[in-house]
Amino acid sequence: MKLEVNGVNREVRSEPLTPLLDVLREELDVTSPKAGCHAGGCGACTVMVDGKPRRSCLIPVAAVDGASITTVEGLGTPKDPSAVQQSFIHHYAAQCGFCTPGMVVAATAYIDGGGSDDKDEIAKAISGHVCRCTGYTKILDAIAAATKQTEFDITIIAPDPTTVTIGGSE
Amino acid sequence: MSVDVVIPESESEAVEAYGDGSDITVIAGGTIVMQLLNYQRFEPSKVLLLAHAGMSYINMPVKEQGQNDGSTVTVGATTPLADLTVLASPLGACAANVADDEIRGQATLGGNLCSPAPPEHPSGDLQGALIALDAMVRSTGADGEKSEQIEDFLPHRSDRLALDVSFEPPASGAFAAFRRPHAHHYTPLAVSGATSADGTVRLGVTGAGDFGIRLNAAEAAADDPEAAGEASLTDVTMADDAIISGWYREQLLPTLVKRVLNEMKDGS
Structure with a gap:
C-alpha cells in the first residue's frame, strides 16, 4: 500500500486492517496524531484524508490506500x-x-x-x-x-531539537 | 490469527464476496467495527472492506434549483452520513444529529442501518427516520438479493449486506431528539415523522428498543398531537440504559411525538 504523508510518498507494510493512526505513529514515525481513546470519541487522532478531517483510529489503512494524509507536521x-x-x-x-x-x-x-x-x-x-x-x-x-488569517507577532517557543538535553545537567 | 481481507471494487464484487454472509465481517466507514478491533473485542476470520466498492451515491432526480420532482431517492449503502445532511427532514436532520462532523464524514448509511445493537444501549440513529419515510432496503444474503420494507429488514439486518435504500421524498417531515451532549456517543431517544404525497403520516422512533420501531398507535391519532403523544407509549416497551432510564424515556416520548407532529403541521 502507498500513502502520501505530508507531501512525501511512503510505502506501507502494515496489515490492511491496521488503524491509520497506528501506521502513522508506529510505522511511519509521524507522531502528532495522538492515541487518546482509540474509539473515535476524543478527536486527538484527527488527520486530513484527501483534505477532509477524519479520525485516524477508526480507518483501516487499506481503506485509504493511495490517499493524501496531512497531519500538523504538514501544516x-x-x-x-x-x-x-x-x-x-x-x-x-x-x-x-x-x-x-x-x-x-x-x-x-x-x-x-x-x-x-x-x-x-x-x-x-x-x-x-x-x-x-x-x-x-x-x-x-x-x-x-x-479565521481572519492574521499574522501574529509570536516568539517561536519550539526548542531546537539539536540542543535539547533531557534528564542531564551541564 | 490471520484475517482474510477482501476489498471489492464494485457492488457486484461485494455481493459475490459476501455470499451467504456466514463468518464475514463488513467494514464500511469503520466507526463501529474498528473500535471493536482496536480493543480486541473480537477476531474476525474474514473481513469485507467496502471503502473502494463504489457504493457511495445519492440518486435524486432534480427538476431545477434543488426541487425534487417526486421521483424515488436512492442512496448507496456506503454513503457517508455527512452527505445525507443535505436531504430534507426527517432524514437530513436525523443524520445531522449523529456524532460530529468528522464521524459523519466516515460513518455510512449501511453501517448505521445494519449494526447489531450492543447490549448496553440503542444504536442505529437513522432507522426511525427511514421507517417514517417507508423506505425500501435492497440487500443480499443467504437467499440472494431482495428489496423489502425497512420494518421487515431490521429484525434480520445482521445477516444481510445492505446495498441501497430508496424512498419517496416526503411532502413534509420533522425530527426531534433528546439533546445529546458530545460525551454521549449514541442518541437515547429520537422521533421522526413524514407525510407522504397522499397525506399519510408515518412516525418512527429510535432508542426505544433494539432497533427502530414504527409508532402505529400514534400515527392513528396523528390529527391530535396531544393524543398521539400519549398513544405512542402503547407502541413501545422502554428499557433503562446508562444515560436515561426507561421511566424517563416514557416521559420524553410523548413530548417528542407532539413536537414532530406540530412541526409537520406548521411546515405543511
Missing part, C-alpha cells in the same frame, strides 16, 4: 507555523498539548471550508474534540482569530 513547521498554529501559540491555546494536533487539524479544515469567527459555529466544528485540561475558551479564541 507548518516550528520556524514557519501556519496561521492556525500561530494563533494557538499567540492565544496560549495549548495546555498539556495532547488534544492540540487534532484541534489544529479540525480548525484548519473549518477555516479552509469558509468557517467564520462565530464562536457557536466554531464550537460545533470542534465538538468532537475533547480537551481534558478544559481550555476551550482559549482554543475558541485562537480559532476565531485564525
Whole structure:
C-alpha cells in the first residue's frame, strides 16, 4: 500500500486492517496524531484524508490506500507555523498539548471550508474534540482569530531539537 | 490469527464476496467495527472492506434549483452520513444529529442501518427516520438479493449486506431528539415523522428498543398531537440504559411525538 504523508510518498507494510493512526505513529514515525481513546470519541487522532478531517483510529489503512494524509507536521513547521498554529501559540491555546494536533487539524479544515469567527459555529466544528485540561475558551479564541488569517507577532517557543538535553545537567 | 481481507471494487464484487454472509465481517466507514478491533473485542476470520466498492451515491432526480420532482431517492449503502445532511427532514436532520462532523464524514448509511445493537444501549440513529419515510432496503444474503420494507429488514439486518435504500421524498417531515451532549456517543431517544404525497403520516422512533420501531398507535391519532403523544407509549416497551432510564424515556416520548407532529403541521 502507498500513502502520501505530508507531501512525501511512503510505502506501507502494515496489515490492511491496521488503524491509520497506528501506521502513522508506529510505522511511519509521524507522531502528532495522538492515541487518546482509540474509539473515535476524543478527536486527538484527527488527520486530513484527501483534505477532509477524519479520525485516524477508526480507518483501516487499506481503506485509504493511495490517499493524501496531512497531519500538523504538514501544516507548518516550528520556524514557519501556519496561521492556525500561530494563533494557538499567540492565544496560549495549548495546555498539556495532547488534544492540540487534532484541534489544529479540525480548525484548519473549518477555516479552509469558509468557517467564520462565530464562536457557536466554531464550537460545533470542534465538538468532537475533547480537551481534558478544559481550555476551550482559549482554543475558541485562537480559532476565531485564525479565521481572519492574521499574522501574529509570536516568539517561536519550539526548542531546537539539536540542543535539547533531557534528564542531564551541564 | 490471520484475517482474510477482501476489498471489492464494485457492488457486484461485494455481493459475490459476501455470499451467504456466514463468518464475514463488513467494514464500511469503520466507526463501529474498528473500535471493536482496536480493543480486541473480537477476531474476525474474514473481513469485507467496502471503502473502494463504489457504493457511495445519492440518486435524486432534480427538476431545477434543488426541487425534487417526486421521483424515488436512492442512496448507496456506503454513503457517508455527512452527505445525507443535505436531504430534507426527517432524514437530513436525523443524520445531522449523529456524532460530529468528522464521524459523519466516515460513518455510512449501511453501517448505521445494519449494526447489531450492543447490549448496553440503542444504536442505529437513522432507522426511525427511514421507517417514517417507508423506505425500501435492497440487500443480499443467504437467499440472494431482495428489496423489502425497512420494518421487515431490521429484525434480520445482521445477516444481510445492505446495498441501497430508496424512498419517496416526503411532502413534509420533522425530527426531534433528546439533546445529546458530545460525551454521549449514541442518541437515547429520537422521533421522526413524514407525510407522504397522499397525506399519510408515518412516525418512527429510535432508542426505544433494539432497533427502530414504527409508532402505529400514534400515527392513528396523528390529527391530535396531544393524543398521539400519549398513544405512542402503547407502541413501545422502554428499557433503562446508562444515560436515561426507561421511566424517563416514557416521559420524553410523548413530548417528542407532539413536537414532530406540530412541526409537520406548521411546515405543511
